[in-house]
Amino acid sequence: MYILLTFILSMLIWVIFSGLLDAFHLTLGVVSSILVSVFSSRILFPNHTSSMGSLAAQSLRFIPYFIWLMKEIIVSNFHVLYLALFPGAMKHVQPSIVKFKLGLKSESARYLLANSITLTPGTVSVQIKGDELWVHSISQKTTESLEGDMEKRVARVFGESLTNS
């Protein structure tokens, strides 16, 4: 089942990238997609035992998260633009390193959280030490936005429950 899904995805990407719909190129695409999906579908979907439905639900929950993330990126991009361009804004640049405890358990949830923090301008995740995430933040305002509900939203996408906070 997961092999089939990998095949469909890689075939789709093949068609997009080649753009040629004649028999020769489509056959090449089918052959290479089958090879790739048989050998390496475990890289794309490490957990073959979890049900297809939970994966679909997870993907659906990811869409509102992505829209929310885009909104956050735009808002904080304007903030960094203000910091960079306005003459009097330099005094608002108050870098700090924030450490907070992670409630998320799974690797992919932590990856999504750290990547989202780095994507929003003004905050960069430096490292994860055990259960602590260290974040470098450029000003007071971006530090406050960190303590919002980003972690809760990530937990909702993956259907995890937060152990602390």
Next chain:
Amino acid sequence: MIIEIISITMIISGLFFFLGAVAGIIRFPDFYTRMHAAGKGDTLSTVLVIGGIALYYMETHHWEWSAILVALKLLAIIIFIFISSPTSTHILMKAGFDAGIKPKLKENSENNTTSEES
């Protein structure tokens, strides 16, 4: 016509965000804050510039199948940048952190990562 105006607006505002990133690299006080400007000015501005180019290309080629394929390839570039840009920023930050470059922190912040000598 409307599509053209939208795409030109997107490209120009994307360039404006790039300008902010460049100004940030020059003006921010230390390595870490400069990485903020360098690494993340691109996220939104790349989306805007490449999205604007994709819209413009599809419009001038009358929404043909081949033009939509080109737009999908541009979308793939956006996805790769969304994955690779935070990763490289994070790695540079971590490398600087491990090499012992002291971040310039605001006064009375409660952290013990930097030693007292300066």
